[in-house]
Each structure stands twice: as C-alpha cells, then as structure tokens.
Amino acid sequence: MKTPLPTPKPLCRAVALAFAGLLLAGCAIGPDYKRPEHVLPAQFKHAEGWKLATPADLEHRGRWWELYGDTTLSDLQQRLGASNQTLAQSVAQYRQAQALARGARASFFPSVSANVGKTRSGQGGGSSTVRLADGSTVTSSGSSGVSKSYDANLGVNWELDLWGKLRRQLESDTASMQASAADLAAARLSLQSELAQNYLQLRVLDAQRRLLDATVAAYQRSLTLTENQYKAGIVTKADVAQATTQLKGTQAQAIDLKYQRAQLENAIAVLVGVPPAEFSLTEVDSVPGLPQVPALLPSQLLERRPDVAAAERDVMAANAQIGVAKSAYFPSLSLTAAGGYRGDSLSDWISTPNRFWSIGPEFAITLFDGGLIRSQVAQTEASYDQTVAFYRQTVLDSFREVEDYMVQLDVLEEESGVQQEALDAAREALRLTTNQYKAGTVDFNSVVTTQTTALSNERSVLTLLGSRLTTSVQLVAALGGGWEQAQLEKADSDAEELP
Template identity: 50%
Template sequence: MQFEHTTRPPAVAPRALTLAVASAMLALALAGCAVGPDYTRPAVQVPASYKEAAEGWKVAQPSDQGDRGAWWTIYNDPQLNALEDKLNQSNQTIAQFAAAYRQARALVGEARAAYFPVISASAGGTRQRTPSRSSTSSITGSNGTSIGISSSGSITNSYNIGLDASWEPDLWGQVSRTVHSQEAGQQGAAADLANARLSAQATLAQTYFSLRSLDATQKLLDDTVAAYGRSLQLTQNQYRQGIIARSDVIQAQTQLQSAQAAAIDNGVARAQDEHAIAVLVGEPASTFSIPSSPLDATPPAVPAQMPSALLERRPDIASAERKAAAANEQIGVAIAAFFPTLTLTASGGFESSVFSQLLTAPSRFWTLGPQLAATIFDAGLRSAQTEAARATYDQNVATYRQTVLAAFQDVEDNLASLRILEREIVVQQQAVDSARQARDIVENEYKAGTVGYVNVLTAQTTAFTAEQKLATIAGQRMVSSVGLVKALGGGWDVAQMDHETGSVTAPAAAPAASAPVAATAPAPVQGAAKQPVVAQK
C-alpha cells in the first residue's frame, strides 16, 4: 500500500506580512505627530515712520513705485550700467555665495530622501572547501606495513541574488523637521546671495561716484594749478619791473608747488578707487581703467517704503529670519530623539549551490519584519542637545532683531545724510560764489597796487578750499543716495527667496509691487504697488 504525503506551506509568511502591514499603517497614522515647537516669526519693534524723513518728505502714492530690479539705472549713467553688468557676471564674492546656495539646495534634497525607503540589490557567488572530519583509514601493504589515508574535504558552490529594503517612518516629525530646517536654510542662502549681490552692486556704485568726485577734484586742482601759474608769472613780471618784493614771488611759487603736489596726491586716491572697481567686476587691476570724467550728477528722488515694509525688502533681514526658522526646526529634531524609532525591513532573493537552479522557486528566500528601538540611558546627552538647540534658536532670534535694528539705523543714517547734505550744498555753493567774487576783487586790487600779495594768497586759498569742499559734498550726496537705495533693499523682495536660481548673474527684476526705488518722483510709474512709500519733495 502506498501513502501520499502532502506538505502544506508554512503560515509564517502571511503572519509576517500582516505584521508588516499593521506596522506600516501605524506608522502612517503617527506620521503627522511632529514633536517640538512650531515656528512663528520673532516679534520686533517697528517704528511707525522714519525719524529723519519727518522734514522734507511726504507719503507718496502707490503709483510712484515701479519695477526697479536694476536699481542703478535710476542714475542714468551708461558707464555705471556697464560696470554693474560686468559685476553681475563676474564678481567672485557673488560666485561664492551662489555656490553656497547650490549647496543649501542640495542639502534639502538630501534631507527629503529620508522620507523614502532605502532599497539595495546584491549578487554574489562563492566556492568553498570545508575540511573533513578527523578520521583515517589504514591499508596493509604486501610487505605487511600499514599505510594511513585521510579523506579529503568537500567543495561547495553558493550563488545568491538578493534585494533588501528598509524604511524608518517619520513617527515624531524628525525627518519633516529636518527638511523644513534645510528648506529654511536654502531660503536663507538665497537671501545671503541676494545680500552679497546687493552689497557688491552698492559698493561698486559708491566707489564709482567717489571716483567721479575725485575726477571733479582733479579738474579743480588742474584749473587751480593753471591759475596759480598765471599768478606766479604776474608776480615775476612785476618783480622784474621793481614793483614788488622778491618775497611775493617766493609766496606765489610756494602756492603753485603746493597745488601741484595736491593734484599729484589726488591721483593716488583715484587709482585706488579704480583698482577697487576692477576687483568688483572681476578683472585684473593691471589691465583695467576708467576714463576720467568729472562728476556732474545729482541724486535722484528715491521713494522709501514704510518701516514695516523694510522687513520684506532687506535680504540680510530675511536671511537672519530664515536662520531663526531653521534653528527652531532643529529643536524638534532634538526632541524627537527622546522617542523610539520604528524600522521596517524586508529582504528576499534566490540562493542555490547550483547556478542553473538559482532562479527557481525552491531557491527563493525572504524575510520581513519591523524593529522598534529606543534609548534608555544616555547620561543626559539628548537633554543637553535639546538645550543647545534652544540656545541656538535664541541666539538666532537675537541676531534677527539686531539685524532689524541695524537696518533701521542704516536707513535713518542715509536719510539724514541726504537731507543734511542737500541743505549744506546750497550754502556751500553760496560760499563758493562769494569766495570767487572776493578773489576776483582782490586780484584786481593787487594788479592796481592797492593791496599786497598776502591778500591775494588768502583770497585764492579761500576760493580753492570752498570749491574743493563743494566737490566733496557733491560726491558724498551721490554716495549717500546709493547708500539709501541699498538700505531699502535695492530691487529685492522676500518672495525672491523661493525663485533664486543660484547663478552669479542678477535675478530677474522684482514685481512692480515689491521694488523699493523709482527712477523719478513724483512722476508716476506704472505699477500695482499697495504699500505706501515715502518720497522726497
């Protein structure tokens, strides 16, 4: 009689599969349970208006505000526009921050990868010899002697193909907090890039106008040297005729030589400004030059946002705020370490000692199951890490608030500078006119022989000093004008943090509702700005 035996498949697989499915469902149910504090922007004290804008400024209409991404074009200087374009393409400081932004963007992708399982594949083959057990057999020879023979070991082959997968569900929000932290870091890096670009652009414009002011001073010095040369010639002629003493000639000669030395010295400052511009535009100073052209520009009217809008316009403020947001998320990451972690793992494949039978059903294998792990004792490590994360957040909040205060100071400083210099240049122009008139009168009196040459020296020196001061004030006004544009954030807006490309070139112009400067005022510029601005009368 024959009996037939049927083997039933083991029940382990369905149970393991059920356990894995239940663990996954539990993980998904708990995935939204993120621990740690939710971020809110730190409160800062924002003034209702600018103090230095109280006199001579008024609230402008929203239409006064326009698209001014390339804010330097308000100065209508083709040479400056060309230099700014070179800077946006070749400035190495901007290139450094652009690379830092790309790194921050990559870190976001790295953090997001933790949301998904890790799957790996493997394949291998081995050939192995194992020793036999310690046993010998003897054979008796024809001469009666015994010969011991040991059995040889076995040789086996092993081939395998496997697939492994593991996934750690984000039960307590550790991964999401990390992703949010890196995203805030990416936005902060975009703001840092924008701030580096704006700083370089403003530095270039200020240095450029400083150079043009030195060109105006150089022209004044050259004219003064020529005038003093004529005075020296006049005194020499009068001395030959016996009209004046030798001392007058010496004084005229000394005055001329002093003016010549000042003209030469002015070239040092101009050369340094020119070299600084070369570095900003990414060119060697040895091969870079800017033709001389005296400054003849006046500051354009620059509308300014209300103080509350400054928080959205300044990239350095946005960067500091994003760093605080990133630090807040790190608190949640530190708190999540107090809770257990669940890891779901699965592996399967084929393994056989015969290669031809590797991909057959009897050669398959698999494992599946969850693993729960928790730290019981760490001597206060996690508590210390949490406290450190909270302290880092507090530090970043303080930095953010300090940055806001410094921003308001920056705006107030430049508003005050423009307002005061505007009044000063009017008075200084009057002083120049008076000094020139007095010089002409004294020179005519000297030619008539009614006054001594000391009076001429005094009048000429007074006129030259007044004219030099006027040229200096004109340059300072332009520098302060650029400083105000920079203090107001240039053409940047906080919305650009999510659209920054990370390239060295300047970003696209900001929308009309977010640009802080206008080419002219009060002439309206088409735009849909809703934020009131302050414009100079």
Template identity: 50%
Template sequence: MRSTKNSATLACLLTLPLAACTVGPDYVRPQAALSDEFKEIKGWKQAQPRDSGLPGKWWEIYGDPLLNSLAEQVAGANQSVMQAEAQYRQAQHLVQSAQSSLLPVATLTGTFNRFKAATGQNVAVAGVRNLFGQAVGIAWEPDLWGQVRRQLEANTDSAQASAATLHGLILSSQAALADNYFQLRTLDAQKALLEETIAAFAKTLEITKNRYAVGVAAKADVVQAETQLETVRAQAIDLGVQRAKLEHAIAVLIGKTPAELALAPAPLNSQPPGIPVNLPSELLERRPDIAAAERQIAAANAQIGVAKAAYYPTLNLGGTNGFQSGDPGNLFTMARRYWSLGPAGLALTLFDGGAKNAQYKQAIDAYDARVAAYRQTVLTGFQEVEDNLAALRILEQETQVQDKAVANAKQALALTNNQYQAGTVSYLNVMTAQTAALANQQTAVQLLGQRLSASVQLVKALGGGWNETLLPTADQAGGERKWTDYLILPLVE
C-alpha cells in the first residue's frame, strides 16, 4: 500500500508541468442497512397501484380545500424556511468563493513619495524629491495538489446538503401544519359532540325536574343531573385552550401573527387516505434528511483531500508591470516603465509540531462521524416508517372495535332511559350509561384524529413526494454568477 502511494506521488511530480494532481480519496457512497420490505407493511391497506408515488403537493390527498390553502403558504412565508433559504444561498456563495481561489489575483497600486536624501549621500538630484508610481501586480498559487479543487468539491457537497436540509424543513413544517390542523378539527368534532351531549343532558335534567315536581324522583336525582350537565359544559369550555394554541401554531407556520388568522369551527370530514409505500431501498432517495446526511459525508471526504494536500509544497508565482517617475506628466511613458517576474516561491513545511498530522486525522475522524450519522439517519427513517405503518394498521383495527362499542353504548343508554322513565331503575343507572356513551364517542373521535395524524407522519417519513432529482446539480450548487460578480465593487441587488 505504501509503495502504491509513493508511486502516485511520484507520478504527480513527474507530470507537474502538464497537469496538477488531486490528492485524497475519491468519494464512494457508504453502504447502509437495508431490508427487503417493511416489517409492518403486512396487513396494512395501502394505495393502489403500489408503485405510484406521493404527489409533490401531498396534502391534497386529504381533499380539504382549507388545508390546501394553508399548506401552500408554508414554503413562501414560514420564517424558518426563509432562514434555511438564506443559509442555502450562503452555501452557494461559499462555492463561488472556492471557485475564485483557482484564479490569479490582480492588484492595481498607485504610490506617491516626497523625500529628501540624507546629507553626504551620493544622489543625482539634491534636495527634496517627488516620486510617483503606478503598478499592476498579479499573484497566483497553482493548485498543484488539488487542495482548492477538493475545497470546491467540499463546498459544493455542502451546498447540496444545505438544499436538502431546506427541502426537509419545508416538509417538516408542512407536516406540522397538517398535523396541527387535524388536531384542531378533532377538537372541533369533540366540541360538537359535547354540545350535542349538553343538549341531551339538559333535556334529561328537565325530565328529572318534572319527575321530582310530581314526587316520582328524588332531589338527589336533580342534583346529580345538574352536576353531570355542568361537568360536560366545563369540558367543552376547556377544549378552547387547546384549540387556541393549535390555531396560533398554524398561524406561525405560515408566517403570520396569531391575530391575523382565525379558523372557524368545522366538522372532521377527512378520512386517512391510502398512501403508497415503496421498497425500503427507495427511502434513501426520497427523504431529504437522508440526502443531506449523504452529501455531508461527501463534503467530509473532500476535506480529507484538503488536509492531505497541506503536506505537499506550495508554489507562489507573481509578476509586476508598472511605471515610476518623479514627474507625473511623463509617468506613463515607455522610458518610465518597469516590470518584474516574481517573486516565485516554493515552500515546504519541515516541522510544525504535528499540526498537519492532527488536522489530517481530524478530517478522517469527521468523515467517520458523518458516515455513522448517515447510517443512523437511515435507521431512524426506517423506524419512522415502521412506527406509522403499525400505528395506522392498529388504529384502524381499534376503530372497528370502537365503532361497535359506540353503537352498543348508545343502545344501552336508550334502554336505560326507558327503564328510568318507567321507574324500574334509579338515575344512577342513567348517569352511568350516559357517561359510558359519551366516553366511547369521544374515544371514536380521538381515534380518527390519531389516524389522520399518523397518516401525516407516514407521508413525512416517506419523504412527502420529494426525491433526489430535486437536489441541485454540482453546477447549480454554485448558483448563478453574473459578470458584475467579478467586479471589485460591493454590488448587491
């Protein structure tokens, strides 16, 4: 292995006049743990056909126009997204900065000196003298070992990672909005259920009072009925706190203050849609967080080349062309022109206390850390898909059982009411039946909300219709450069 490395170095030295070398390892995407299929996909109903992917505007599968309009606003108004976009632009400009390092630097210098020679010096002109000068200098450090090109590669990979992070933030913000929206609609459904229950309990209280007036019911029955009614009213009022917080969260997600958004109560009409689930291997191409982690590995790999190039000598070339005269009137004449090539310097560090070795090892360690982070991101992605597949499948089974419980509780309540009015059971039996019916109906509403939330999280876990083709290419990662960008002027649009 050592012989191979020495041969490669010798080849670089021999071909130096023709082309520069690029040291460091070339990037190879690391392997990650994969399985043939998702464990929890068995027994779960998914969209048909199976190979159909999620649409870019994935929230439209829920068929809620208001949700559609809210989700559309996230990408263009959410302030966290705006921050991520600015960070992506910053990463693009870092690419441009690295590109500039491949080119020479030209400087324009103008000088003026006024001086008098010391007494006793042999000078052509005695007394006070003026000296004017103007020069153009060029300095260039050839990228002999690819240090600049590796840095350019690292910055390009980092810009692509930043773009993936931006897409991931948009997806997570849209998913958070959809989740909050369905939680809010679940509270609206619970509020509507409680209002129906309040009306029913008020009617029961009126019947109980009438029975008490004619001596059929006891005073305790009236008190119990009033207590039960006011308890449900308190529950309905308490939902307002949670609803307000969700409404405020939705406002912030679309870049508005809570005072600017008011969502009127509406029924929970949505049902969990069929969601296409592809093979686990395709998850690597569809999740922006996995793509960002992979691009960060590529950037860390390029930094190894940057650190390795620091071992080799550097070459600095320079040149100057200018004019110098004691009279500004004849400054720009051929007689006053001078030029120089150089200084040209070749520098090699002989001793640095192990600093370069430490930096090289740090770059390798950083690469290893990125690989582990990437693999952990992949595992977390699989976990999130499996979690939500299991949640949707199990919650659907629970819903089927709960629907039967609701039907039975309603039937039991009707029978108990009839028995109470006939005087065959006490009011305590009515209260028990009413409480059971309300609890089962509330559980059914909450289950629907949980299923919708799990479906949103599954969409997010699957990448929300994103794929790696949406990442900027290496050329796009550097952004668009105009000719004005090359001017030494602070021109900012």
C-alpha cells in the first residue's frame, strides 16, 4: 500500500496563516494617491450668453452630433465607430492595457507548475597508465555506462505581499489601464470631431455650389440681354465681352468647388473605413443649423475631458510606482513547496521509495547594490513630478481651448450679423442698378460691379456659416463631447470580468 506524501506540521501551517494575515492587513509602502492641486477659475472668461449645463442639456451627450439634426451625419458617426482603422489601433492598445492589469492581479495568487520527464546521462570510460619508481608501468581501466532517470513533480510558489509591492503594481497597472481607456475615448472624440467638421464643410460647399449655379444662370440671362442690346445698337461690344468674362469666371469658381468637395468626401470615406472609390455623398438642399451648445463650470470640465482624465491616471500610475520602487528596500518572502517521484526504472517509478517532497519559506534581501535602489526610487519620483506637470498643463490647455472657441463663436456670430447686413445692402444695390441699366441710365460696368459685390457677400455669409459650424464642433469636443469620467469605473469593471 502506497503511503501519502507527508503534510506540513501544524507549526508550518500557523506560520503560513500568520503571513497571510500580514498580506491582508499590512500597509503598502509608498505615498497614497492624492489629486494634484491646481487653480480653478470661478467661471469662463467668455461665458457671456452661455448657460450652465443642466441634466436635460446633457441627456443625449453620448451622441453629441445629434445636436445638428442630420441623419446622414449620425449614420456616418456610427460607421466610424465600427470601421475606422485608427480607432481600431487605439482599441488594441486598450486591450493590451487590460491584459497587463489582469496579469498584475494574477501575481496575488500562488503559481502551480507540474513537470514530467525522462533523463539519460552517461560518464565516459577509458584506461590510464602510471609509471612506477622502478620503471615498471601499471595500466588501469575505468567503467562507462548510461543511466536513466524518471521524474514527476508538482511545485507551488507564492510570493507574499508583505510590503504592498504587488498592490502598488496593481494600482499602477489599473491606473494605466484607465488612462488607456481615456486615451481611447480621446481618440474617438477627435475622430468624431474631424468627421463632423468635414461633413459640415462639405454641406457648406454644396450650398456655395447651389449659389454659384444660380448666379451662373443669372449671368447667362444678363449676357443674353447684353447681346440683344448690342445687336440693337444700344451698347458696345465691350459690354458683351465684360458680361462673357463675368459669366465664365463664375463658372470657373463653380468648377473649383468640385475639387474641394471631392477632397472632403474622400477624407470622410477614409474616416469611415471605406475606399474613396466606393463612397459618395448625395448633395442635399440644406445646411445643418447651428446648435445651442451649453457651457460647463470649469470644475465640470475636468470630469468631461478624456485627455484630462488620462493625464490624471498617468499621475496615479506614476505615484504607485514610487511604492513599487521603495519596496525593494525590504525583504521579500516566498513560500515554496514541491513533491513527486523520482526513480531509475519505469516499472517501479511511482512507488514509495522514490517519493520526495520539500516545503519552506524563502527570505531574500539586497544587502548592497551601490545605490541602485536609491537611484530607481529617485527615477520614479522624478517621473511622478513629470506627470504632475503634464497633468496641470493639460488642464490649462483645456481651459484655453474652451475660452478660445467661446470667444471665436461670439466673434463669428457678431461678424455674421454685420455680413448679413452688408449682403442685404448689396442685394438692394443690385436690384436698383439692374433696373437703371434696363432703363438705360447707367452703363453695364455698374451692373457688373454690383453683381460681383453681391456674389462676394453671398459667399462670405456661407463661409462664415461654415466657420461657425466648425467652431461649434470644436467647442463640443473641447467640452468633452459625449464622454464622462464615470466611464473609467466601467472600464475597470470590464477588465475584471475578462477571462
């Protein structure tokens, strides 16, 4: 009857339980994380005319592009999330960070390994000759042979986290994973913003194309009228040439818009992961309207910007690495156990005489390293200071971006009002001049001048509309788009659920 392997004595079990208690109750080496301090303004400088966000304002913030009320834009945003390859790279990076955090959690548990093997070994034989004092020689021969060994064993190793090294490493990896989740959100928001800007600019170009087509039709009628008057001897040939020049120049402007539109359409195709040759957007008769974008308190901005959250999580990870580095000053304790069978013959390999086992703790501490640990601690502290400075700069940049886009929208709105007044005046001047020309009281040059002025003002109004739409998208992105910091907690829980 085979006897079982000996079990550890009660004293060993008591030691193991004591160390387990230290694992659970011990304090981690290194500083606990605290958010770096920074000065927050009471309000945005250019917030006049803006209202604070309310729950109703943020009800659909996850799909912020719906503020523009364009179904085609919404469809394109969905395609971007599913097929954009730049976004796919960021998703893969986030998955790597998740796997790293999962690996850090695994270090809290014992590692178990099993080994089964066969070994053949041999020792070479031969002869040797020794000459004696009387001149005679003696020859001796050695034995040689090949031996076999069979081995099967099971080993367990467990590093106890007495000083919190593993806990700090898990804290660092978890923070890095959350930073990666925020980086992914920032990359997604940037691509969504780029797509929205390209799409809105394309729709403004469509509006300009419609304007130029209508203008070309009007200039064609003007040219026909001038040619009839020339035939009747009322105007000179120069008036016909001037009308022709104006018509062809406007047609050239319309043709130039085709190239600009194609560029935007191709850019949108790449963003949604489609070859440009297989993608097209049908022209529509309207331009999306400007949305009412609610402003936030400066403190809320820190909860809404994924790049700010990523920078803060990098600070958290760097802070935990200080504890990991400092834990090298203290001894490490590992519990190891092994057992199995080892024999020379396969027939009686698994038998009591061939049984072996071992168990015991192992302490390890660095007695002298020439200042290596101290330098590593200094490196982590410097890295922490660097991430703090970057975090504070990111916060400052976020405030600047919001202020810039707020004042830009205010200025563009004021400029658009004045430009609209200029357009109204130009249209009235064109109407009066055209009537005077038909009555023969002014020459054709006056008509051309007023027509050119009116067209220029029409295009300026559309250009300002495009600028306001683009700036509104940039402001939404600067305010964090549809992102919120609570998503990091979800990212953390998702990582824990991964197999």
